[in-house]
């Protein structure tokens with residue numbers, strides 16, 4: 001196989017972005033189909049991709065003979081069902097995070113893949129491909145700052161999506177950190193607790209910001225702040241405190257502006273510019289693995305199950321006064 005014919009499910013913000021990245025920046029990838037329950041939205045996205053067809057039925061896309069591999073970028077609640085359908089069709093699938101909002105659903109997906117005896121599922125934990133995060137991971141492993149003791153992770157956005165809830169802050173946003181922390185520190189998360197400060201008045205009923213405390217198996221602590229309505233911009237931070245020094249992501253911008261008596265660095269409006277390189281590198285690695293039939297370096301369904309298990313422990317803590325909850329990844 002020299003090119004992969006890709007079908008993308010979900011033509012919202014992320015689906016449209018993936019289609020554009022695949023079409024313009026990923027060699028070996030051809031987008032042949034886009035499906036969304038809102039077929040007009042799918043058609044708007046395919047309008048920019050010559051030869052691609054739009055559909056209102058994600059299952060028709062999965063079964064289509066001109067689709068070799070599937071990207072799932074529809075709402076979180078649809079991920080498990082659509083991923084299982086792609087696995088049953090024997091097609092490689094890149095599912096956006098989370099694999100599913102609950103551990104039980106993730107387990108069903110992992111078991112379904114195990115039955116095939118093949119690695120078909122990849123998870124969209126794209127920070128693993130972000131050049132800055134990769135450099136941070138390499139610097140931790142190089143050991144110049146000593147063994148990691150603490151990490152401080154911050155995810156701030158301009159405003160929450162309609163329908164945001166306390167739980168969605170965890171399963172939709174903090175879940176990135178539940179994959180990033182063990183990947184960076186090379187130790188699984190064993191314990192989690194959830195806390196909320198006085199909330200911003202922007203959205204009634206939503207506890208925002210939230211703070212989570214994670215403990216890894218080798219005894220490091222991680223703080224995770226998720227602040228969906230921070231207002232000022234999209235801002236991702238990570239600092240790792242080691243025994244002999246600290247390492248942190250630089251940013252938020254590559255260019256410094258000096259004007260009108262002040263120095264400033266811009267913030268992106270959302271995640272797309274911040275992680276554009278990560279999405280491109282992730283999609284290229286996925287496409288290359290399908291073309292070559294070689295190993296795939298993306299996060300696995302198991303990684304998705306582990307991250308959602310941490311999310312579930314955090315939500316248990318949320319509903320139980322912020323107590324520490326053990327993270328118990330189920331047997332597959």
Ligand code: NAI
Pocket residue numbers: 009010011012013014015035036037038041058073074075076078096097098124125126172271275
């Ligand atoms: P969105 O709300 O803009 O788009 C979702 C689309 O899915 C909508 O067009 C909707 O009509 C469609 N849809 C819903 N159910 C469907 C179904 N059964 N079949 C086909 N289409 C269906 O949402 P957004 O922001 O694009 O997020 C999509 C996914 O990507 C979510 O799972 C989200 O968690 C994930 N995401 C990942 C990010 C990352 O950095 N890796 C960043 C943002 C979102």
